[in-house]
Amino acid sequence: MSRYYEHPLYLTEQVREIDRRTIAAGKNDGFEGFDLMQRAAKAAYDELRSRWPSAQRLCVLCGAGNNAGDGYVMAALAVEDGLSVQLFALREPGELTDDAARAVEMAQRAGVDTISWQESMALEGDIIIDALLGTGLGGEVREPFAAAIKAISASALPVLAVDIPSGLAADTGAVLGCAVKADVTVTFIADKLGLHTGQAANHVGEVVFCSLDIEAQAHQDLVPVADLLNETVIAMALPPRRRGSHKGDFGHVLVIGGAPGFGGAALLASESAARLGAGKISLATAPEHVGASLIRTPEVMVRGVRGVSDVMPLLEGANVIVIGPGLGQGAWGQGMLQVALASNKPLVVDADGLNLLATHWPDERRDNWVLTPHPGEAARLLDSSAKNIEADRLAAVQTLQRKRGGVIVLKGAGTLVAGPEHVAVCPYGNPGMASGGMGDVLSGMLGALVAQGLEMEQTAHVGVTLHALAADYAAFEAGERGLLAGDLASYGRFLANPGMAD
Template sequence: MNPPAELFDTAAARRIDAQATAVLGGDGYVLMQRAGQAAWQCALQHWPQARRIVVACGPGNNGGDGYVLARLACQSGREVRVLHLPDDAPRTPLAQRACTDYLAVGGRVELSRDCLGSAELVVDALFGIGLSRAPTAAAAALVEAINAAGAPVLALDVPSGVDADSGAVPGAAVHATRTLQFIVAHRGLHTGDALEHAGHCLLDVLDVPAEAFAGVGATASRWNAAVLPGLLPPRRANTHKGESGHVLCIGGNHGSGGAVMLCAEAALRSGAGLVSVATRALHVAPLLARCPEAMVHAVEDAFDPAGLLARAGVVALGPGLGQDDWARRLWTAALDSGKPLVVDADALNLLAAAPRPLPQAILTPHPGEAARLLGVDAAGVQRDRFAAAYALATRFSAVVVLKGAGSVVAAPGATPRVIAAGNPGMAVGGMGDLLTGVIAALRAQGLPAFDAASAGALLHGLAGDAAACGGQRGLLPRDLLPHLRALSNPE
């Protein structure tokens, strides 16, 4: 399998930066010049026609990177203006050195935002990874002016106002066209609100020697389509349906039969050998008419689900389940069965009301469900999606897929994974039911829980992206089904 891209938090990034400086002779200006040069080359590559460039510089080393870029742009004959707030002249020795070099080639510094109006390219070098709170009022006004200028924006390392660790945006933040990260990729740029601001993320390692990374591990990984072939190899020639697993989908209470139908069909399209469904009697005929490959069983008050549970390899619990006595009885039976579970929707709400460890389970909450499981509000979950996913995995001893933009997959003691797939068109009822079936199918086919959750979330997101080629608005869960089959068979 192609290894997922490594992501780092700010503590790891700072340590690597310090070690790189030491390896390169102890002069931090070497790295700063490399960063500025890389940023200028990026600007030349993507905006070669830009003649009027405004570089917004902060007082720290991110601003120093901006001064290096400004000097190089000035020397190339561009009309360059460095813009900073009146109280934000360079403060660090490296930034002061970079500013001095910029002024020495005839560079100009502006304190008025008026210069943004004529810019053909704006470079954001205000804060980088150094800001984890909302910007001050003055800084926020500058950020909003950058966003309103109408010019493309190149952010250096991190769009100013975005928390590089969590992806949270606690106040005003730059909307970058592209973000050029230096040395390492920052985990916060790939989930949550950061996705609204980072634009297209690039990485330049600045030719840092490998020894600069010694003793520093990634704090997340980014999963994209290149990972799938190693997880979903071709089936052997002499196989049979039992080798591909048996998924039991439990749900479909009154008024919610479509949810368990979507779950069952997604499990079949993702390669499960057998799919059974336990649902309300009135949903049996419609489900069979839509999906005759499923083995559908009516479950009412006098029905004992123990036989179905005994035959199943994995249980997909929750799509359309509800929270009434019927739902609670099935929920209890499934949890007590000891079978591997994929738990979603109302099954998560029942778990929140009666918490218990589920070491054989994969939980798939959206932020609202995650908030109920943790006893916080959804905004608190979104402020730090990595921390929330880890807290859920620890509390329930389970694998967790925290859904949303840049879904985060966490497991106790494991490095979290960020899913680089999916789009806003998938924000529609039923998508989560589909995901439950996909993950259950991969778990039934023998993938360990953490890999099944990660590969399932990735497969689901990629299918959503393929289906959205015709437009995001109006995308339906069933539009993903043919793409699930195709993507489940990577070459």
Template sequence: MNKSLPESLYTADQVRQLDHVAIHQEGIPGFELMTRAARTVLSTIGRYWPEADTLLVLCGAGNNGGDGYLVAKLAKEKGLRVSVLSFKNPAELSGDALTAWRACSDAGVVIRPYDSKQSLCADVIVDAMLGTGLSGDVRGDYLDAIKRLNHLENPVCAVDIPSGLCANTGVPLGDAVKVQLTVSFIGLKQGLMTGQGPEYCGELVFNSLRVPESVYQAVPSSCRRISPGQFRGWLSPRSRAAHKGDFGHVLLIGGNKGMPGAIIMAAESAIHCGAGRVTVVTRKRHLSALAVRCPEVMGTSVKSRSGLGSLADGKNVIVVGPGLGRDDWGLKLLKDALAAECPVVLDADALNLLSDHPQLLKGRKSPMIFTPHPGELARLSGLDVPAIQKNRFAALVDSHRQLTALTGESGAESQQDIALLLKGAGTLIFDGQNTALCSDGNPGMAVAGMGDVLSGIIGALLAQGLEPFRAAQMAVWLHASAADEVVAGQGETGLRATELIPVIRQRMNFIIGH
């Protein structure tokens, strides 16, 4: 993911508000914005495909098509061989789009109506068919063109957003173009960066079109992209007189029969991320493996009937779930963890047990961080996975509301004691008021153990004093960006979760030092 992308992310409606403010309050003509967009697209194509000599531009109606007509005009003036296929009769165009069509035609660009029998052939194809205003499924010639483009080997550059992709959710509306490059303008659309959005938009480039800062101040964004600059001051460099008690005591619970690795990985990541002390509650048979793998971690075993007892006393945070299992042993330990008056991180089987025993949350007042993947959230919320993935943002908000209601608490303060983290491409975090998105990470992370490492990081950050929403954001970024660093040198296939741990430690120390 391009690290120069802005942090503020917007819905389609918010981007339209940005356009409105820029045009009607800042006095920037709409056609001028369209011209700036076209110049940006053409110059970006020149950087990515400098040898390209021929350009085919597919133009729809509205401003997206207008952008495309001006791209074609500028390409013609630059000496490229360019042609346009239009999806809207020019007689039906209006406003800036009509002005752009006329400028393109006057420049001598050959403009033909789209025909499914025509060849789609050029060094680069420009997708300017459908923009952010699309609400229903793609149909007709648009659908035909999208299907044909997705079977071509020619590189495709999308203007603002790939045609057919929902700007709000990142879900194809019937179908969408899978492009190699997307050049987005004014406000970065949240749907480009979560769910299926990254798969469809390819490399993402953003340009504000020199819209002044006052425009952005007038329209609040729906979501914020996590970047390391936001972490400044969250954790301070350690005092020369520091001792282990200053950095919290994490209690990790899990590792049922046959699952020692999950809780060991969580413990190892917690100790590497700065927790002063780490204690693991697991099955007796796993204690020797824990001591060999991570001797810095304390370990103890318990039986189902005894539960945690006094083990939760004096702990700053509890992480429960990695390898927990769903038997009586796991259920008893989960009950005891939720009864403790300290922050609790709930992962893996803790979430699955809660889906069967939601009453365990009743009366819970201390902070909690839930870390489900879509399948776990489906079981927890009663939604199904397709419904969650169709609108990850809405599913996050609805599920957070359900979890808050289960505790029996109400009000903004109690909502913000719960942070809900939805894993997947473009991981989302919501605290009842604010939404954060992680644009880092890669498909190599689709491997067992990644969630266990993440839960340990979150626990360590909570133990060092971060509140839930901040702890979740920093942990997700450390986790994802470390994975990006590892695969940059070795490739995505075969990535192991434990490879991330030393890199996470390095990144965390760099953040604290800067």
């Protein structure tokens, strides 16, 4: 099983509590909140200088609270470093309190001039520092902050966001009306879930995590809300094979899908299962798709099935059933899903299999399946809307897991994997994956991993990571635009063999 919390992700209140405890613990040694603020600002400023060493002019936008304080300290550091600074204050500096007020004083002593924000003002400089709104934003962005965010976007200048892009929800990755699109986000103390899922991909740029020498996991009562996956889960789960292995050691996947007229999805799933190393793959599909399967992947044992009686003999030898790709929601698909559910075999359910669960099996719950909905399918399973799902993906995937059991893969940018106790987030993938058939390939990969003996949650961690990385490798070689689902199988094979991807 993959090790949880190798890269833990937290919610805003948890990070705020870690911050509070750190300051309280340091009081006897004279450590104050302002010391922590200076440490954060220095880390962000060092990142800026490392990334843009030739920058000579900074444009800093500061709001209120500690996020603004970070911006004022960064402005002071820049002036002391010989850079010119244009600092726009969206709250009067004299209104700031506590550590933020001390930051203002530091900036003033360094000779930083502040400019009261007005919409007509032009943002000038080589780099913009976004210190407008921090992680505590609870509702939609209001004026004058919305206008400032619009001005940042219109400037077309590179942007460094302090802790989080202003307007992005730190707990969910949802955009609260509008949000800064940063090139780099430097976040502090503990990494935040909202930087890695939902709409975050369009706003955070590259996320740089600076712990500020604080060990968040030392606070064992503050359990991380999720773990950020990385490619090491693949090598841990798929060691080199023994030389004496035979195909029976690696399981038998049965793919059920491809209703009349919808054969492509099932073919993609069965091919990806083969490429990821299942010992045997059977495909139960409508008779008219048999020829296409034999031509595309003759290694797959394809069987034309007209109804339930035709598929029954195929169930006995299967270790796992992948059902849903091209299944349709008519009588053929309903009958196939009913048989699959009755078999009590481990299942990977996708596409129309999920839609049928929502309409015909609303109370079905089991431990031995992986469900892989995109937001629309998750909405149908929860009698909600895709908009609501995307507004709080964590709540959606956890609710769905409690309702349906097993492991839930909520697809999308920052795919979430929820098991009975833990949530993981996939940081890989690219816009080229916004094309038909990608989910079918993932389903086949998951089926192959279950067949090879991985338990369900580990299967989801490895499969989601491998699938997204395969897309990244493919995009690196030939670009994102025009990436096809069928391209991923060969890259998946490459990644599934330890040492090949080094």
